[in-house]
Amino acid sequence: MTAPAIRVAGLSKWFGDFLALDRISLDVPRGGSTVLCGPSGSGKSTLLRCLNGLERWEEGTVQLDGRAVGRRSRDLVALRRRVGMVFQSFHLFPHLDTLGNVALPPRVNLGLGRAEAEARAERLLAQVGMARLARSYPAQLSGGQKQRVAIARALAMEPEVLLFDEPTSALDPESVGEVLDVMIALAEAGRTMVVVTHEMGFARRVCREIVFMCAGEVVECCGSERFFEEPATERARAFLSDIRR
Amino acid sequence: MAGLLVPPRPSVPKPSRIGRLVRGSGRAGVASLILWGGIAALAAWLLPGALRWAVFDATWIAEDRAGCDPSGACWAFVLNRLPQFAFGFFPPEERWRAAVALAWPIAALALALGPAFRARALAVTLAFAAYPPAATLLLMGAPLGLAPVASAQWGGMTMTVYVGTVAFVLAFPVGLGLALARRSSLPALRVLATLFIEVWRGLPLIAVLFISVVMVPLVLPPGTELPRLVLALVGITFYTSAYLAEVFRGGLQSIGRGQAEAADALGFTYWSAQAYILVPQAVRAVIPGILNTVVSLFKDTTYVLVVGLFDFLNIVNAAVADPRWLGLATEGYLFVGAVYWAFCYLMSRVSARIERGMDRGRVQAGHA
Numbered sequence: 374m375t376a377p378a379i380r381v382a383g384l385s386k387w388f389g390d391f392l393a394l395d396r397i398s399l400d401v402p403r404g405g406s407t408v409l410c411g412p413s414g415s416g417k418s419t420l421l422r423c424l425n426g427l428e429r430w431e432e433g434t435v436q437l438d439g440r441a442v443g444r445r446s447r448d449l450v451a452l453r454r455r456v457g458m459v460f461q462s463f464h465l466f467p468h469l470d471t472l473g474n475v476a477l478p479p480r481v482n483l484g485l486g487r488a489e490a491e492a493r494a495e496r497l498l499a500q501v502g503m504a505r506l507a508r509s510y511p512a513q514l515s516g517g518q519k520q521r522v523a524i525a526r527a528l529a530m531e532p533e534v535l536l537f538d539e540p541t542s543a544l545d546p547e548s549v550g551e552v553l554d555v556m557i558a559l560a561e562a563g564r565t566m567v568v569v570t571h572e573m574g575f576a577r578r579v580c581r582e583i584v585f586m587c588a589g590e591v592v593e594c595c596g597s598e599r600f601f602e603e604p605a606t607e608r609a610r611a612f613l614s615d616i617r618r
Numbered sequence: 619m620a621g622l623l624v625p626p627r628p629s630v631p632k633p634s635r636i637g638r639l640v641r642g643s644g645r646a647g648v649a650s651l652i653l654w655g656g657i658a659a660l661a662a663w664l665l666p667g668a669l670r671w672a673v674f675d676a677t678w679i680a681e682d683r684a685g686c687d688p689s690g691a692c693w694a695f696v697l698n699r700l701p702q703f704a705f706g707f708f709p710p711e712e713r714w715r716a717a718v719a720l721a722w723p724i725a726a727l728a729l730a731l732g733p734a735f736r737a738r739a740l741a742v743t744l745a746f747a748a749y750p751p752a753a754t755l756l757l758m759g760a761p762l763g764l765a766p767v768a769s770a771q772w773g774g775m776t777m778t779v780y781v782g783t784v785a786f787v788l789a790f791p792v793g794l795g796l797a798l799a800r801r802s803s804l805p806a807l808r809v810l811a812t813l814f815i816e817v818w819r820g821l822p823l824i825a826v827l828f829i830s831v832v833m834v835p836l837v838l839p840p841g842t843e844l845p846r847l848v849l850a851l852v853g854i855t856f857y858t859s860a861y862l863a864e865v866f867r868g869g870l871q872s873i874g875r876g877q878a879e880a881a882d883a884l885g886f887t888y889w890s891a892q893a894y895i896l897v898p899q900a901v902r903a904v905i906p907g908i909l910n911t912v913v914s915l916f917k918d919t920t921y922v923l924v925v926g927l928f929d930f931l932n933i934v935n936a937a938v939a940d941p942r943w944l945g946l947a948t949e950g951y952l953f954v955g956a957v958y959w960a961f962c963y964l965m966s967r968v969s970a971r972i973e974r975g976m977d978r979g980r981v982q983a984g985h986a
Contacts, residue, residue, distance in 0.1 A: 425883055446888070454885030464880035468899050468976075478884040481894055530884060 376439060378403040378534050378565045379424060384433030386419060393419050394430065395589040401534070401582075406566040408576040408597070411586035412612060417569045420586070421536050424567065425456040437534070454482055457527030461539040463519040465511040465526070471498065472507040475526045482530065490529075497525040501555050517548025521555055535559070537568040573616060577601055585609050682942040695946045696953045699937050703953075706773020706928050712765055716776045719753040723783045730968045750784045769847040773928035775957065781847075781929065782916040785854040789915075792855065793862030797900075798892065800867055811863070818860035823921050826853040831925040850922050858915050865907040869900030902976050909969035913962045930954065 377400035386394040394416045401407050401424075409417040422428040423435060426442055426449040435442040442452055465474050475494035479485045485493070498504045501521040511519055520540055527535060537556065541549045553575050560566055560579035570576065576583060576597055583600040585593040587608050593600060604610050675690025678697065686692035696703070705716040726745035729738065757780070760766035772780070799811035818826070830853035831846055838844070873896055881891035901908070923932035931954055937943065938950045 427879060427882060449882075450885055450887050453883055458883035460876065460880065460883075462876060464874075464876035466877065466880070466895055466899075468902060477894060478886070481890050482885045526884070 375403050377401055378438065379567070380436040380439075381420075381424075382434050382436070384420070384423060384430050384435065386416075386423065386428065386430040393589050394423070396433070397589075397591055399584060399591060399594065401565065401567055403565050404563045405581040406560040406564070406568060406579055407582040407584060408580045409567065409569045409584045409586060410571065410573070410576065410612070411592075412615075414588075415586040416589040417584075417586045418538055421538050421567060421569050424534075424536055425453050425458055427458075454530055455532055456534045456536060457530055457532035458536040458538065459520070459523050459527050459540050462543050463511070463516075463523045465519055465523060467511050470508050470510050471503060471514070471522050474511070474522055475529045478526060479529045479531075493529060494525070497528050498522070500528075501525045502551070515548055516544045517551045520544065520548075520552045524552075524555055524559075534565045534567065537566065537570065539569050539571070541570065541572055571616060573601070573613075585612065587612075683944060683946065691949050692943075692946050693949060695937075695943045695949055699934075699943075702774060702937065703930065703933060704775045706777055706933055707771045708767060708773070708776070709765070709771070712759065712767055715756050715759065715764065715767075716772070719757055720776045720779050722749055722753060723779055724964070727964050727968050731964075731971055746783070746787050750787050753780055753784070769845045772847070774933045775930045777922070777927060778916070778919050778930040779961075781851060781854065781919040781922060782912075784851060785858050785919070786912055786915060788851075788855045789858035789862055792859035794866050794897065796859060796863035797866035797870060800863065801870060814856075815860045815863050818857050819864070821857070823854070823857055823918050824924055826857050827921055827925050829853065846925050847922075847927060850925050850927060854915070854919065854922075858911065861911045861915075862908065865904050865911055866900060868907065869902075869904035870896060872903050873899050905969055905973050905976075909965060913965055916961060916965070917958060930957065 379399075379401035381397055381399040381401075384394055384397040385392065397416075397420060399420075409421060411417050419428055423430050426444075429444070437452060437455065443449070466477070469477060472491060472494050475497055476487075476490040479493060480487060480490035495504065495507065498507055501524055503518060503521050503525065506514065506518060511522070514522065524540075540556065541552050544552060549572070553572060556566070556568070556575065557579050568575070568580075580597040583593070583595060583597045584591055585600065585604075585606075585608075592606055593604060593609050595605070600609065601613070604613060670690070672691050675687055676693050677686040677690060678693050680686050680692065680694035680698075683692065683695070686694060701710070701713065704720060705713050708716040722745070726742055726749075729745065730742045755761050756764075757767060757769070757772055757776075796811050796815055799807045800815065802808050802811070821829075827850055830849040834849055834852070835842075835844070877895060877899065878891065881895045886895065920929050920931045922929050923935075928936065934950045934954050938947045
């Protein structure tokens with residue numbers, strides 16, 4: 374058993390008086406994908422955002438590769454260059470074209486030359502099926518196309534871990550599939566991914582681990598087969614029957 | 619069956635561009651025609667007299683007032699004084715230097731308006747960025763080995779364009795820095811920036827100029843003497859930077875929170891996120907506001923007359939009082955108005971061009 378890519382221990386976070394995360398402990402295995410699911414307000418997105426330091430927390434630790442995630446901005450910048458993130462509403466840079474969106478982060482943050490960064494961007498855009506639209510601007514793209522570019526942009530930093538925060542929730546039903554296809558290909562290629570999603574089909578197909586959260590706690594954490602076939606808790610059963618309906 | 623076929627509709631001709639301009643579209647037709655009729659009547663009433671005075675009865679060449687036809691405009695006055703209006707009291711044999719300083723920003727604006735080429739934005743930016751040191755050295759002369767010309771001799775349109783351009787180019791980065799400081803997470807920086815902005819914005823420009831010229835020398839070490847032009851420039855620059863800071867702050871606030879988060883998540887540092895992602899978007903969002911500030915700065919430079927500098931308006935003012943050309947204030951001020959208007963119109967065309975060039979990337983803030 375290799376060491377986990379990310380280890381969360383005793384993590385608690387409050388929003389004012391509201392306890393958003395309650396002593397979360399969790400290991401994200403290397404080379405596989407982990408799905409965080411649960412009803413809305415259960416804290417899954419908040420937990421995901423703690424993993425790359427977009428949220429601060431009050432207690433506990435997050436370790437990447439055995440090293441604790443610090444709070445100083447220099448440490449956070451170093452951490453985020455190793456942990457990519459894909460957002461629900463894409464957040465592409467509207468003033469740059471598709472190629473620029475993907476080439477800018479490695480050029481500025483990894484010190485790649487322009488030609489090298491653009492070659493990498495072209496390769497990644499081809500990988501997500503967006504090579505043809507390299508000179509389009511985000512405003513000209515559909516939701517599914519924007520999200521595929523956002524995935525390529527996250528990959529351009531060659532991160533060790535990729536975080537997805539409800540990547541298909543803002544999409545039209547017909548473009549969900551094209552984004553899931555890209556994510557499935559990444560998971561099957563052995564990327565370490567943590568995915569917050571309601572797409573249980575995706576979870577079933579590619580996921581090794583399901584983390585079911587409810588009210589700021591991890592209620593179940595098990596292999597995906599077991600979670601879908603025989604969930605251990607009443608809350609997980611209720612959740613599964615809700616989303617299957 | 620032929621009887622069921624719908625007869626082809628007679629096609630309605632699409633109105634021409636002029637037709638649309640005259641009639642408007644749809645039901646606005648009648649109101650539009652009445653308005654145009656009113657405008658035509660007004661023009662027919664005013665225009666013949668104005669044309670007769672300004673063109674047909676005007677005198678273009680004369681030695682003095684007496685040589686002018688009193689029933690028309692005396693443009694000879696403006697033409698005779700043109701070199702002085704343009705270059706102030708710059709020594710005639712050195713006027714080419716003033717001409718370069720005057721033409722430089724106009725050429726840069728023309729470059730922005732002309733046909734596009736690769737790296738045009740960079741070329742225009744560099745032309746403006748290089749202007750303050752280059753124009754200052756050229757006008758002073760001595761550091762370049764040219765005949766020295768004291769700043770008290772600079773004047774006319776050259777002075778107006780020089781003060782306006784230098785103040786804008788210097789105020790742009792200062793204003794940007796102030797806007798960033800005002801949104802900083804460090805409370806001390808925020809308070810200082812807010813204080814600075816509110817103080818400069820709360821003073822009338824005339825007061826700013828008096829303060830810089832009368833009071834700044836009091837706090838300088840005795841014996842240091844700065845030309846009035848330098849003191850006035852410092853005052854105008856800070857005054858403008860306070861306004862620009864608020865324009866930039868509006869632009870920064872219009873960017874969705876997601877952009878900063880995306881930059882953070884990709885490992886951008888604070889400064890590289892500002893430089894590559896946030897500031898470019900903020901500046902694009904507030905081009906009309908920047909133009910507004912620049913136009914008002916350009917016209918406000920004329921207040922340097924209160925500290926004894928001879929900008930364009932002031933030098934025309936002085937010429938109007940010349941006994942040889944007495945009583946030609948109308949011609950003088952019409953000329954001043956026309957030149958100022960032409961400059962501001964040129965700037966507004968450039969701003970419209972920049973906005974149009976950015977349309978391809980435009981989206982609602984926060985939905986990229």
